[in-house]
Amino acid sequence: MTAPALAVSGLTVRYEGADRRALDDVGFDVAQGEILGILGPTGAGKSTLLQCLSGVIPRHEDSAAMRGDIEVFGRRLSDFAGLSEVTETVGLVMQDPEVQLVNTVVREELVWGMENRGVPVPEIERRLQRAADLFDLGNLLDRFTHALSGGEKQRVVVASIFCLNPRIMLLDEPTSELDPAGTEGVMDAVRVLADEGVTVIVVEHKVEELAVYADRLIAMRHGRIEAVGTPREVLPGPAAPDRPQVLDIALQLSEQGHWDAELPLSVPAAVATWQSMTHDQHSDRNPS
Numbered sequence: 001m002t003a004p005a006l007a008v009s010g011l012t013v014r015y016e017g018a019d020r021r022a023l024d025d026v027g028f029d030v031a032q033g034e035i036l037g038i039l040g041p042t043g044a045g046k047s048t049l050l051q052c053l054s055g056v057i058p059r060h061e062d063s064a065a066m067r068g069d070i071e072v073f074g075r076r077l078s079d080f081a082g083l084s085e086v087t088e089t090v091g092l093v094m095q096d097p098e099v100q101l102v103n104t105v106v107r108e109e110l111v112w113g114m115e116n117r118g119v120p121v122p123e124i125e126r127r128l129q130r131a132a133d134l135f136d137l138g139n140l141l142d143r144f145t146h147a148l149s150g151g152e153k154q155r156v157v158v159a160s161i162f163c164l165n166p167r168i169m170l171l172d173e174p175t176s177e178l179d180p181a182g183t184e185g186v187m188d189a190v191r192v193l194a195d196e197g198v199t200v201i202v203v204e205h206k207v208e209e210l211a212v213y214a215d216r217l218i219a220m221r222h223g224r225i226e227a228v229g230t231p232r233e234v235l236p237g238p239a240a241p242d243r244p245q246v247l248d249i250a251l252q253l254s255e256q257g258h259w260d261a262e263l264p265l266s267v268p269a270a271v272a273t274w275q276s277m278t279h280d281q282h283s284d285r286n287p288s
Ligand SMILES: Nc1ncnc2c1ncn2[C@@H]1O[C@H](COP(=O)(O)OP(=O)(O)OP(=O)(O)O)[C@@H](O)[C@H]1O
Pocket: 015, 016, 018, 022, 040, 041, 042, 043, 044, 045, 046, 047, 048, 049, 063
């Protein structure tokens, strides 16, 4: 049996001086090529979790005491030689893109990590082209990074991590500054990468997007996992924060006996289901 991309058990973190744990006995597995969405209110421990999975905690965060085990493709994260070895497998996109933008021009930003790793020039060119296509950066490559909009910066940072070819991508609210079309573009790219075998964990407040793109969701609160399962399993339950409004409407209709199909997780899915249900009713009334 192949090891999961990530196996987490008993993960517990307490920041110095904090009166409660930021993570409390968190455990879950993620399969290779899976998109796992993490939901939860502010302060639930989502960013702390990603920092643990990327090795930043405890290696670079002295104020955080960590217990528990994290295995990456069957190998304990604590056995990796250093953060640079971790980043060969795990790429982290942090919440604030400013923290990760270090170059003046977008093209340099995408290329410098690959150059530092000694990636051969033809491969650099190939990945640069792919990143530009996937994240729609074609006309941004020669722009100054400081002059980009917040959403453009986010796309550049996600693309620069993609260029390092990680097998696991950890994305902390990667679309918070993107409009709906930009959000969809990034999530489409993430889906393409997952279909190619990249494992993705994405922290996101845009539940409607996660509902559509994630294979499984984890709902967190106060440092603990409250629910885990497919979007259809997690979102109708009490642990789901800010679930899609359309789901509430469908649940109400279902309670009143007017919705007998699978619960929809997006507006287009709701419209399509409703159309097919009402079409069936009309067909029942007017048999041809
Ligand atoms: N460096 C730190 N030092 C002390 N406490 C911290 C630190 N980072 C986070 N915390 C605390 O740990 C808890 C979890 O924070 P975390 O940032 O992981 O939550 P989150 O779910 O990502 O929240 P948000 O959605 O607002 O980003 C919070 O109570 C937060 O105040």
